[in-house]
Amino acid sequence: MEFETETSEPADVSLAESVGFLFDLTAEKLSKNVALRYKDKATSEWVSLTWQEYKSRVRRIGSALLQDGLKHGDRVAIISNSRLEWAVCDLAIQSIGCVTVPIYQSNMADEVEYVLNHSDAKLVFLEDKEQLVKVNEVRGNLPILEKAVMFDGKVKDDDPFLESFTKMLIRGKEIQDEKSDEFSKRLSTVSKSDIATICYTSGTTGPPKGVVLLHKNILAELEGLKKHVTVDTSDETLLFLPLAHIFARTGLLGQLAAGQIISFAGSIETLLQDIAEIKPTYIFSVPRIYEKIHTKILSGVEGGSRLKKQIFAFSVYFGRLMSSYKQQGKWVPPWISVFYQMSEMLVFNKVRRLFGGQLRFCFSGGAPIAKELAEFFHAAGILILEGYGLTENAAGACMNQPDNFKFGSVGKPFEKLQVKIANDGEILFKGDIVFKEYFKNTKATAESIVDGWFHTGDIGEFDADGFLKITDRKKDLIVTSGGKNVAPQNIENMLKGDMYVSQAVVIGDKRKYLTVLIALSEEEIINFAKENKIEYEDVKELSTKKEVYKLIEKGIKSVNSKLPSFLTIKKFAIMPRDFEVGEELTPTLKVKRKVIMERYKEMIDSLYEERRA
Secondary structure, eight states: OOOOOOOOOOOOGGGOSSHHHHHHHHHHHTTTSEEEEEEOTTTOOEEEEEHHHHHHHHHHHHHHHHHTTOOTTOEEEEEOOSOHHHHHHHHHHHHTTOEEEEEOTTOOHHHHHHHHHHHTEEEEEESSHHHHHHHHHHGGGOSSOOEEEESSSOOOTTOSSEEEHHHHHHHHHHHHHHHHHHHHHHHHHOOTTSEEEEEEOOOSSSSOOEEEEEHHHHHHHHHHHHHHSOOOTTOEEEEOSOTTSHHHHHHHHTHHHHOOEEEEOSOSTTHHHHHHHHOOSEEEEOHHHHHHHHHHHHHHHHTSOHHHHHHHHHHHHHHHHHHHHHHHTOOOOHHHHHHHHHHIIIIIHHHHHHTTSOOSEEEEOSSOOOHHHHHHHHHTTOOEEEEEOOGGGTSOSEEOBTTBOOTTSOOEEOTTOEEEEOTTSEEEEESTTSOOEETTOHHHHHHHEETTEEEEEEEEEEOTTSOEEEEEETTTOEEOTTOOEEOHHHHHHHHTTSTTEEEEEEEOTTSSSEEEEEEEOHHHHHHHHHHTTOOOSSHHHHTTOHHHHHHHHHHHHHHHTTSOGGGSEEEEEEOSSOOOBTTTBOTTOOBOHHHHHHHTHHHHHHTTOOOOO
16 A cells, blocks of 8 residues: 655654653654554555554544543553554553553463552553453452453453453544544643653562653653664664563654654564565664574574585675774775675675665664674674663663764763763663652662662773773672672673573672573574484483583683683583573563572582582
């Protein structure tokens, strides 16, 4: 379907009093532009929505919520994968002065119960029957919850608790036709000081905390992004991260200030196919996705001929050389340009096609990305810009820019944000993007915000050019029994550069030396077993094979050779399976260290047992 494209710019963030008001202004200015795309499950065709259509759906759902009796400040939860309906509901909720409470679709029933109860949610949007089962399982323990609305699946017309999203849209249209001013009246009452959303942290170190973000916080974040990042109405991105995570959520809401097209990926499994079809001009992702694509590339090379491996090594060498000249802004000698052009034709064009072939750059956030990984992709002509922020500051606080970046750093702070490094190295923030409080947790709030400064819990330093470098999480820092301070994430990222390693958890706090737990990349280790004719029943048995042990040992020795002695890994253990989301990993694929330390205590202790003759 063809749409008329307007030349108008999105609304000025500084003129908006709330997130919903900003959406209304931008939707009006870009009414005929494409706003969103999604893939129709029945036809597998991409369907486009204009800003005008987007606005209509938001107003219908908002009007239906008003009819349901939702009052200013009431909490409304969403449990779903990232999709069009998620975006519509979020904006509808915020537009009428209610509060969006995102919940990860991968959460277990008890985790869903905790967030719904703690937030006092009155209504919940559910993706499908799988999520409905979770809510029904704990519904007897949810005295505040009055209603659920389901995106997919059949719903009985006489069910007093459950309504289908389709029916809600129809009901909302009828209300809009009769009382369109009701929605507008409520929208006009929402101010910057109102709560926009309560985002629950993924709980890597304990129970999740509800981060209270005001409309002021989100608007300040969007204004900072707009000034810091070159994205506009000519751009299109593919959204595949969970919208319950603030990184993806801000990536979505950033559209209100920049006006770009956002397409919703079908799933992580169809990601590369979706990228090839949409051909985005930029993407934003957590490091694990880039690591998996890197592993896919290396796996393809490893399974090729000797000549293919030599061509790849030749190309990467000259790609890195070209990258180095570009980073330093130096003149590139003609002979390097010639060899790089050969590398382009032989290797790098194929790599870029994996990303659709139209990328201007990529963003990385949510966790540190290995410097070596960013350098590899830049050698291939794909620029990954690392940024940094937390849920408590609406995602972004610092970011590298296309014309001002430095690998190994998270870039420079946003305009209007104050940043300083405490005496112990902790990074502190002050500014309008900093959250109000932790919901119902005055103690945690007082510990995190001191004299107006938010204590991030991250350790970092500025270099001579003003780029911020994160060295580790304050709580994750390892202090060996010999008194050495160790930042485990740096070592773990180096270990995950091995195509056979999915996850690595470095251990050593109050211990004599460092050890590591290795979770295998199951697809790659199975390929290794086939190539080397290793017999096995399952991955658990394969993890015990001496050939696999030697393979991982070789990779660890390679990493150790690049580290000072006190940072080297002395022993390791291979896990019987990869870590699982919800169990040992957060929905954004970060390791839950506390869970790992408790669950595998016996295995960890065995790495420190003294062997006697």
